[in-house]
Amino acid sequence: MTAAAVNAGFTGIDPDGPAFLASLGGLVAGSGAAVDAVLPGRPAEARQMCGALLRLLRTDRIAELRLLRTTAPPAGGAARDLVPDPDCAARIRVTDTPIPEVIIVNGRAALVRCGVAGARRASLVHAPDVVRTLQALFSGVWRTAVPVEGPRQGPAFELSEGAYRVLRQMCTGDTDTAAARELSISVRTYRRHAAEILRVLGVTSRFQAGVRAMELGLLKSGTGGPAH
Structure with a gap:
């Protein structure tokens, strides 16, 4: 299933993991993008999304990457396990503040996914006011979130x-x-x-x-x- 319909700045997209991340690849078409992402709560999906973002970072299609991980149960593993390379330029923080699963690219477009298995929905958001609101929400949570490795001195x-x-x-x-x-x-x-x-x-x-x-x-x- 591909992009379904555009309605007031929203484009319905396939919420399936690979298809959802393919939409991300379309947004990061050039190089040097700044990306803010809230990782999924489900460990397997979080690793999948994180891996896709890190590949784009290594190939310079993403220049700045901030990853926000919501508090997960112990079975999900530590947030730092998602970024195994200690020299990785991505920054990751953990929060217990509820926040939608979203990927924001250059502050101009966003991918949003919500719902549970079997009833999930995803959208490409390009309405400026909505993207600005999502960016402000992410930035506000980021400021109070805890760096995975503690303060970087x-x-x-x-x-x-x-x-x-x-x-x-x-x-x-x-x-x-x-x-x-x-x-x-x-x-x-x-x-x-x-x-x-x-x-x-x-x-x-x-x-x-x-x-x-x-x-x-x-x-x-x-x-x-x-x-x-």
């Missing part, structure tokens, strides 16, 4: 002192030239530090670096640089 101590200064300056919105002048360094040095920040924080844009730095508490007052 490692990257903070890998940044050089010069990179810390550049990180703060990056968040002012100044041009590279103005920011380098403020720090009394060359534009080339400023950009080298900026590249280091993106690498260490595991992101692909300066905007993402700012968000990640906030999550890690690197921009809080009193956070001055690497520990000595």
